[in-house]
Amino acid sequence: MKFDSIRNQAYEANMALEEADLVVATFGNASALDSDHGVFAIKPSGVPYRDLSPELMVIVDIEGKKIDGDMNPSSDTLTHAVLYKEWPGIGGVVHTHSTYATAWAQAQMAIPIYGTTHADHLTVDIPCAPVMTAEMIKGQYEYMTGYQIVEYMAAMNYSAREVEMILVAGHAPFTWGKTVKKAVYNSLICEEIAKMAVLTQQIRPNAPRLDNNLIDKHYQRKHGAGAYYGQDMEK
Amino acid sequence: MKFDSIRNQAYEANMALEEADLVVATFGNASALDSDHGVFAIKPSGVPYRDLSPELMVIVDIEGKKIDGDMNPSSDTLTHAVLYKEWPGIGGVVHTHSTYATAWAQAQMAIPIYGTTHADHLTVDIPCAPVMTAEMIKGQYEYMTGYQIVEYMAAMNYSAREVEMILVAGHAPFTWGKTVKKAVYNSLICEEIAKMAVLTQQIRPNAPRLDNNLIDKHYQRKHGAGAYYGQDMEK
Amino acid sequence: MKFDSIRNQAYEANMALEEADLVVATFGNASALDSDHGVFAIKPSGVPYRDLSPELMVIVDIEGKKIDGDMNPSSDTLTHAVLYKEWPGIGGVVHTHSTYATAWAQAQMAIPIYGTTHADHLTVDIPCAPVMTAEMIKGQYEYMTGYQIVEYMAAMNYSAREVEMILVAGHAPFTWGKTVKKAVYNSLICEEIAKMAVLTQQIRPNAPRLDNNLIDKHYQRKHGAGAYYGQDMEK
Amino acid sequence: MKFDSIRNQAYEANMALEEADLVVATFGNASALDSDHGVFAIKPSGVPYRDLSPELMVIVDIEGKKIDGDMNPSSDTLTHAVLYKEWPGIGGVVHTHSTYATAWAQAQMAIPIYGTTHADHLTVDIPCAPVMTAEMIKGQYEYMTGYQIVEYMAAMNYSAREVEMILVAGHAPFTWGKTVKKAVYNSLICEEIAKMAVLTQQIRPNAPRLDNNLIDKHYQRKHGAGAYYGQDMEK
Numbered sequence: 001m002k003f004d005s006i007r008n009q010a011y012e013a014n015m016a017l018e019e020a021d022l023v024v025a026t027f028g029n030a031s032a033l034d035s036d037h038g039v040f041a042i043k044p045s046g047v048p049y050r051d052l053s054p055e056l057m058v059i060v061d062i063e064g065k066k067i068d069g070d071m072n073p074s075s076d077t078l079t080h081a082v083l084y085k086e087w088p089g090i091g092g093v094v095h096t097h098s099t100y101a102t103a104w105a106q107a108q109m110a111i112p113i114y115g116t117t118h119a120d121h122l123t124v125d126i127p128c129a130p131v132m133t134a135e136m137i138k139g140q141y142e143y144m145t146g147y148q149i150v151e152y153m154a155a156m157n158y159s160a161r162e163v164e165m166i167l168v169a170g171h172a173p174f175t176w177g178k179t180v181k182k183a184v185y186n187s188l189i190c191e192e193i194a195k196m197a198v199l200t201q202q203i204r205p206n207a208p209r210l211d212n213n214l215i216d217k218h219y220q221r222k223h224g225a226g227a228y229y230g231q232d233m234e235k
Numbered sequence: 236m237k238f239d240s241i242r243n244q245a246y247e248a249n250m251a252l253e254e255a256d257l258v259v260a261t262f263g264n265a266s267a268l269d270s271d272h273g274v275f276a277i278k279p280s281g282v283p284y285r286d287l288s289p290e291l292m293v294i295v296d297i298e299g300k301k302i303d304g305d306m307n308p309s310s311d312t313l314t315h316a317v318l319y320k321e322w323p324g325i326g327g328v329v330h331t332h333s334t335y336a337t338a339w340a341q342a343q344m345a346i347p348i349y350g351t352t353h354a355d356h357l358t359v360d361i362p363c364a365p366v367m368t369a370e371m372i373k374g375q376y377e378y379m380t381g382y383q384i385v386e387y388m389a390a391m392n393y394s395a396r397e398v399e400m401i402l403v404a405g406h407a408p409f410t411w412g413k414t415v416k417k418a419v420y421n422s423l424i425c426e427e428i429a430k431m432a433v434l435t436q437q438i439r440p441n442a443p444r445l446d447n448n449l450i451d452k453h454y455q456r457k458h459g460a461g462a463y464y465g466q467d468m469e470k
Numbered sequence: 471m472k473f474d475s476i477r478n479q480a481y482e483a484n485m486a487l488e489e490a491d492l493v494v495a496t497f498g499n500a501s502a503l504d505s506d507h508g509v510f511a512i513k514p515s516g517v518p519y520r521d522l523s524p525e526l527m528v529i530v531d532i533e534g535k536k537i538d539g540d541m542n543p544s545s546d547t548l549t550h551a552v553l554y555k556e557w558p559g560i561g562g563v564v565h566t567h568s569t570y571a572t573a574w575a576q577a578q579m580a581i582p583i584y585g586t587t588h589a590d591h592l593t594v595d596i597p598c599a600p601v602m603t604a605e606m607i608k609g610q611y612e613y614m615t616g617y618q619i620v621e622y623m624a625a626m627n628y629s630a631r632e633v634e635m636i637l638v639a640g641h642a643p644f645t646w647g648k649t650v651k652k653a654v655y656n657s658l659i660c661e662e663i664a665k666m667a668v669l670t671q672q673i674r675p676n677a678p679r680l681d682n683n684l685i686d687k688h689y690q691r692k693h694g695a696g697a698y699y700g701q702d703m704e705k
Numbered sequence: 706m707k708f709d710s711i712r713n714q715a716y717e718a719n720m721a722l723e724e725a726d727l728v729v730a731t732f733g734n735a736s737a738l739d740s741d742h743g744v745f746a747i748k749p750s751g752v753p754y755r756d757l758s759p760e761l762m763v764i765v766d767i768e769g770k771k772i773d774g775d776m777n778p779s780s781d782t783l784t785h786a787v788l789y790k791e792w793p794g795i796g797g798v799v800h801t802h803s804t805y806a807t808a809w810a811q812a813q814m815a816i817p818i819y820g821t822t823h824a825d826h827l828t829v830d831i832p833c834a835p836v837m838t839a840e841m842i843k844g845q846y847e848y849m850t851g852y853q854i855v856e857y858m859a860a861m862n863y864s865a866r867e868v869e870m871i872l873v874a875g876h877a878p879f880t881w882g883k884t885v886k887k888a889v890y891n892s893l894i895c896e897e898i899a900k901m902a903v904l905t906q907q908i909r910p911n912a913p914r915l916d917n918n919l920i921d922k923h924y925q926r927k928h929g930a931g932a933y934y935g936q937d938m939e940k
Binding site for chain 4: 115116117185188192195197199200202203204207208210211213217221228230
Binding site: 024025026027044045046047071072075097099100102103104105106107108109131132134137138141170171172198201202 | 350351352420424427432435437438439443448456465466
């Protein structure tokens with residue numbers, strides 16, 4: 001069946017979110033892109049994880065229009081659509097309200113880079129896009145959430161290839177990646193980094209930012225030209 | 236058998252509380268209303284969750300009088316009875332001592348609205364009814380706990396339809412809903428919001444309250460006239 | 471077989487400690503008394519929980535002398551022995567290094583009574599016996615730990631019937647009860663109260679102590695002359 | 706098959722790390738030494754725990770050269786190699802990014818000895834080796850991480866036999882032991898001590914260091930000449 005592959009990928013990704021305790025109740029959603037057809041599969045809105053199946057995933061085009069499926073797509077669908085449209089290289093998007101990352105988003109603060117766990121994945125603080133303006137919120141809210149993310153990444157001069165996670169102030173984290181599996185992985189890592197950072201500040205308020213040499217070393221050994229981490233996994 | 240339906244609902248709800256780690260030992264109780272007959276089914280007092288069965292649920296009328304069942308009903312039965320009596324629209328009530336929500340109750344403070352996870356469910360801080368007076372405590376304590384809740388909701392001008400959770404200072408949370416399933420869901424959400432809020436304050440003492448536009452937007456997209464969250468779930 | 475009953479009780483209790491996540495590695499020990507014969511069954515020292523069986527429980531008299539069993543009894547055996555000897559009414563003792571209760575013991579502070587979860591079980595702060603003197607530590611350490619507990623309870627004028635849990639400063643909690651099952655329950659409750667109290671202080675430093683009327687009401691409804699909590703459980 | 710024993714030991718140890726929730730995703734690695742042949746078995750780099758098997762463990766000599774195996778060894782292999790080379794008595798090494806211990810490493814602080822849980826295992830604060838110099842980082846990084854550990858232990862005058870765990874500032878914990886099973890145990894204990902210490906400080910900032918008499922007593926009863934903890938386990 002057409003779109004079977006992305007339906008399966010999106011299904012597996014959504015289930016992995018629950019398995020990893022990144023979602024409560026029906027919160028959270030993952031989508032997988034079929035870049036050849038310019039469509040993606042996404043979780044239906046408000047359905048408990050235990051009731052999901054690959055067939056229930058909704059197919060939507062990158063303008064956010066439903067193409068196939070019986071159910072309403074996630075209410076956050078337009079945010080996913082904008083990220084796929086603006087960042088051609090990505091193949092998956094994940095949104096959760098995972099506890100610690102969401103607490104940082106509620107505090108409206110970027111997550112400082114304190115250790116190599118963080119530097120293994122990105123070389124900058126996990127960014128926090130500011131609260132949207134009243135106009136953006138009152139208009140096409142989810143669509144504008146996508147642009148809030150895209151524009152803040154651009155304003156910070158961050159590439160979506162090198163920084164694969166962001167917080168939206170007052171809301172929660174969004175992550176992405178070459179595949180939806182990688183986006184799920186990034187959600188897990190974002191939550192773990194968020195938890196370690198809260199604890200670090202509790203142990204030592206005003207803990208120092210990680211040394212730049214360590215940041216570069218850890219990022220390069222996993223992602224640089226001469227990377228030597230892993231087997232032949234995606235780098 | 237008469238009352239089978241509410242016995243089953245109450246049983247499922249009580250078991251769901253334990254499954255979701257919202258209760259320790261024999262703490263916590265859930266009840267389900269049969270509004271046609273003006274009675275509700277509630278957990279027996281002090282029985283471990285693993286020993287419960289639908290048959291053990293006790294049937295009580297909304298004055299709190301036992302109608303059917305071999306065991307003593309929960310010691311909090313009169314609190315449930317008052318809420319059913321005073322708020323005709325609700326169909327289920329849940330009481331837990333879940334860790335984070337109870338910590339806020341012990342701190343005798345409302346839980347500030349810091350993010351959209353909160354705003355998805357209510358537009359105000361999760362209220363905290365003050366410690367009861369000596370007279371109320373020494374009289375019919377559980378009955379007066381019900382009235383403490385009802386009167387504080389009225390004093391704050393909150394409707395039981397729009398605000399489905401409250402803390403009682405020095406004690407713990409109570410939640411309710413159109414069904415007991417929804418009340419259980421509200422207990423889970425209350426605990427998660429409570430945890431996120433503690434963490435938010437740890438990251439940033441005096442973190443700002445969530446922007447009003449975001450509060451309205453998130454609540455309206457789930458509960459407003461033009462709500463577009465979910466499929467055809469209760470809104 | 472002689473002592474089968476207390477061996478089984480002690481075994482079940484030790485396994486329940488691990489099941490409830492109250493112990494890490496081989497930490498923690500539970501014992502059950504046979505008051506007719508003046509002996510108790512206790513966990514062997516340093517054996518992982520998954521390798522335990524009822525037969526491995528060691529039988530010791532209340533002077534702390536091994537009566538039966540192939541293995542060495544827990545290194546904390548003399549502490550248990552002292553409590554049984556000095557407090558004739560108790561039938562079980564439990565010692566854990568559960569995380570939150572141990573943190574309070576390490577902070578060398580009693581756990582303030584902040585809520586009804588606490589008041590349901592005792593009407594005073596969970597006491598913290600001071601660090602033992604150099605002489606006590608250098609002598610028969612575990613034996614003196616028992617006396618440190620007994621003497622501090624006496625100095626505070628607490629009865630072992632009404633206060634069934636204590637912290638030993640710099641060390642960890644000890645609990646007891648009419649049965650070892652009740653002592654395990656008390657360990658679980660002590661840990662939960664300890665966690666709620668840390669969180670309460672984080673939310674509101676110098677949070678107020680629970681109102682005396684609430685303390686009395688909650689304790690009396692579970693343990694007083696006219697108690698109405700539970701069915702016919704031990705009160 | 707040659708090296709079967711250490712492959713099995715390393716496999717079991719790596720799986721035990723995941724079982725104990727000490728690792729997220731592919732983080733963490735355990736290795737087991739064959740001291741007769743001067744080689745050790747270590748986890749392959751970047752492979753998820755669920756895909757591991759004894760056969761996939763990589764055999765490396767203590768200079769860090771791969772001897773046998775199809776996959777790339779852990780990127781931290783040279784750190785393990787240095788510890789085996791410099792400390793002839795050890796038989797296993799473990800590295801994790803466990804949450805609480807890593808937070809202390811990120812805070813760049815030693816973990817103060819606050820209680821007997823800590824003193825049961827070592828008599829000093831869990832040391833934290835300082836952030837490495839730019840030169841060390843830019844050179845053979847993992848190799849120099851090993852020397853950073855060895856040299857800091859020497860500078861503090863700590864023996865690898867008595868202190869079996871360390872934090873590397875900005876990075877995470879490393880542990881070791883006579884066997885890899887003991888090294889895994891030490892990782893678990895290090896994490897638990899780290900968590901208790903954060904909580905102790907939250908309850909009481911500037912909590913007092915544990916009394917020296919208690920430190921000595923607890924360490925000696927487990928590890929001293931007249932140790933009386935356990936059966937005939939390794940002391």
